[in-house]
Amino acid sequence: MKAALKTVLAVFLLVCPMVAAARDRSVPYIPGTRFSDNAIEFPSGKGYGFDRFYKKLDTLMGISRCDLRILHVGGSHVQAGTWTQQLRRNLLSLRYGMDGGRGLVFPYSAAGTNTPMSYTSYSTGNWTFSRCLKPEDDHPLGVTGMSVSTSDPSATIMIDMVERNAREASPGFTFKTVDILGYSTGGAYPVVIMHRDTLVGRRDKASGLWHFDLPHFTDYVRVGVKGLPGELTITGLYLDKPAMGLSVSGAGVNGASTWSWTGCHDWARDIALLKPDLVIFSIGINDIQGTEFRQGGFISNYGKLVSMVRKASPGCAILFTTNNDSYRKGSPNPFTGECTDAFYQLARKWDAGVWNLYRIMGGEGSMQAWEAAGYAQGDRIHFRSEGYDVLGNLLFNAIMDGWRNSRHK
Numbered sequence: 001m002k003a004a005l006k007t008v009l010a011v012f013l014l015v016c017p018m019v020a021a022a023r024d025r026s027v028p029y030i031p032g033t034r035f036s037d038n039a040i041e042f043p044s045g046k047g048y049g050f051d052r053f054y055k056k057l058d059t060l061m062g063i064s065r066c067d068l069r070i071l072h073v074g075g076s077h078v079q080a081g082t083w084t085q086q087l088r089r090n091l092l093s094l095r096y097g098m099d100g101g102r103g104l105v106f107p108y109s110a111a112g113t114n115t116p117m118s119y120t121s122y123s124t125g126n127w128t129f130s131r132c133l134k135p136e137d138d139h140p141l142g143v144t145g146m147s148v149s150t151s152d153p154s155a156t157i158m159i160d161m162v163e164r165n166a167r168e169a170s171p172g173f174t175f176k177t178v179d180i181l182g183y184s185t186g187g188a189y190p191v192v193i194m195h196r197d198t199l200v201g202r203r204d205k206a207s208g209l210w211h212f213d214l215p216h217f218t219d220y221v222r223v224g225v226k227g228l229p230g231e232l233t234i235t236g237l238y239l240d241k242p243a244m245g246l247s248v249s250g251a252g253v254n255g256a257s258t259w260s261w262t263g264c265h266d267w268a269r270d271i272a273l274l275k276p277d278l279v280i281f282s283i284g285i286n287d288i289q290g291t292e293f294r295q296g297g298f299i300s301n302y303g304k305l306v307s308m309v310r311k312a313s314p315g316c317a318i319l320f321t322t323n324n325d326s327y328r329k330g331s332p333n334p335f336t337g338e339c340t341d342a343f344y345q346l347a348r349k350w351d352a353g354v355w356n357l358y359r360i361m362g363g364e365g366s367m368q369a370w371e372a373a374g375y376a377q378g379d380r381i382h383f384r385s386e387g388y389d390v391l392g393n394l395l396f397n398a399i400m401d402g403w404r405n406s407r408h409k
Contacts, residue, residue, distance in 0.1 A: 025090055025393040031369045032362035038394050040319065040353040040402050043344050048351035049317030053277050054406040060098055065244040067100055069275060071143075071251065073261070074282030077324075078252025079108075081116020082385045083282075085163075086392025088118070088248035092171045100245025102173040104274065105237050107157035107223075110148040116250060117164050117385070123148075125155025131253055132260040142181055142235040143270035145253040145261060149233040150225055156193070159237060161219040174217040175239040180210040181270060186230020193222045200226075207273060208266065217241070235266065238274070249274065257286040258301035267305070271312035278317045279309050280395075284339055285323050285381065293335035295342050299349075302342075306350050318352035321395070325358055325367040327380035332364045355398055357391070 027035055042050075056068045070091075072084045092098050108115040110123035111131070132145040139147050148157070161173040180190050180201070192199040192212045201210040214221075221239070225232045240247075253260065261267070261283060283305075287298055302320075309316055320343045326333045340358050347354045362369060370376035375387035383391065 025396050027390055027393050027397075028373070028375075030362070030373045030375065032366050033369075034360055034362060035394070037356070038360050038398050038401075040355055040398050042347070042351075042353055044348045044351045046351040047317065047353055049277070049315050050353065050402065051406065052315050053317045054403045056277060057403050058407065060246055061095060067244045067275075068246045068277055069100075069103070070246075070248045070278045070280065071104070071271075071274060071276040072248065072280045072282065073143075073251045075252060075256045075286050076254040076382060077282055077285065077388070078250050079114065079116065079254050080252070080382075080385075080388065081118050081250060082388035083383075083391045083395075084248060084250035084252075085116065085118040086389045087396050089167075089169060089171060090392065090396040091246055091248065093169060098246045099171060099173070099241075100243065100247045101240040102161060102175060103238060103240070103247040103249035104144065104251060105159050105239060105249075106144045106146055106251075107148055107159065107234065107237070108146075110150075110155075110157050110234075111146055113254065116252075120160040120162065120164060122158040122160070123156065125152040126150060127152075127155060127157075131256075132263050133253065133255050139233060140183075140266050141264040142266035143264070143274065144181075144236040144251050145256055145264055147182070147233050147235045149231055151188070151228060151231045153225065153228050156222055156224045157234070158220060158222040159239070161239075172219070173239070174219050175221075175241050176214050176217050177240045177242075178212040178214065178221050178223075179238040179240070179273070180212070180223065180234060181208060181236040181238070181266075181273070182210075182232065182234040183208050184227075184230055184232045187227035188225055188230030188232040189227045190232055190234065191224050191226050193224050194218070198224070198226075207269060209273060236270070249276075255286055256283065258283050258298055258305070259287075262301050262304050268308040268312045271309055275313050276309070276316055277313075278319060279313075280319045280321060281305070282321045284343070285326060288323065288326075288333055288335035288339050289328065293338055295338055298339065298342050299346055302346050303349070306346070306352070310350075318350055319355060320347055320352060321355045322358045324383075325361055325364060327367060332367075336364070353402075355395060357394075360394060 109121040110127040111129040201212040
């Protein structure tokens with residue numbers, strides 16, 4: 001009896017400080033903000049998958065372990081990586097040992113575009129690049145929305161997990177397995193190069209994945225190509241470790257709209273491989289940059305994506321983040337309100353959550369105040385890195401509030 005009481009007390013003393021720590025992510029004062037409205041809403045009155053998500057988080061916050069996977073999908077807000085990294089940093093700081101692997105990454109350097117700040121990519125040789133803004137039929141895309149292809153025997157890519165501009169609280173990542181998403185023609189296949197060793201992976205032709213078990217933990221990986229002539233196409237890498245825990249992956253493509261993502265034919269296949277417990281959709285800012293906004297098409301496009309997620313990863317929770325306030329031709333974007341309404345319609349249809357960033361940051365015209373305070377860029381569409389940190393803290397606080405509330409049901 002005494003032993004049981006000691007166990008209960010130990011769990012209580014362990015978990016209670018973590019519940020308090022969920023409120024410790026500070027946000028600055030910015031005129032006009034409505035940070036008091038910072039919460040996840042459920043317009044349908046239901047939150048499909050959220051109870052499951054919070055129970056898994058509860059397990060990780062206690063003394064047990066499980067796999068909890070989050071995927072954040074969007075445009076340039078997500079490709080920049082700072083928003084996702086701040087959310088990742090906050091979640092992993094809740095308890096030592098929660099790291100379940102770095103998750104999904106992409107060799108952006110081979111594509112000639114910016115790499116998220118949380119890691120670095122390098123490339124050698126000749127690579128061709130395709131992305132979902134203008135997908136090519138002969139290069140199907142997946143969950144990253146991008147691909148790089150090569151027929152060059154000297155071509156390599158390298159992913160280094162050392163965070164650029166790292167902070168004291170920045171998590172460090174090592175991994176022991178590498179899964180390469182993609183496909184090949186001819187006899188081409190990828191290899192992992194570690195010092196003087198060249199590793200050949202196991203190929204699952206059904207999933208289009210090469211799996212590599214590394215001889216030791218590492219924080220970088222170098223990939224080459226063998227078996228030429230032919231062409232190797234890489235659509236992403238998944239970096240993992242044997243231990244269970246939390247992983248937060250980002251998939252962002254500069255300029256991508258909902259239409260862009262629906263053209264990724266291997267989306268469902270890749271979602272089945274990642275098995276996310278929560279998908280955070282932040283797609284929409286590029287859907288309202290034209291001269292008109294078609295709400296019906298926007299809702300239809302999102303419906304296709306959500307349907308594929310629910311089919312490929314049953315039980316997955318969906319969270320929509322509305323567009324931030326933004327400017328177009330010197331004035332607040334006239335379509336932001338209509339687009340925000342579309343997110344609520346989607347949430348009601350799919351029993352999903354909504355995080356109303358538009359209202360939280362202050363509504364129409366608020367981007368001007370964020371720019372004046374040093375948190376938004378001069379285009380009044382994108383944020384500065386400090387602004388994305390604020391978004392990461394706000395989203396973290398909203399998720400933690402939902403978790404705490406679930407414990408009192």
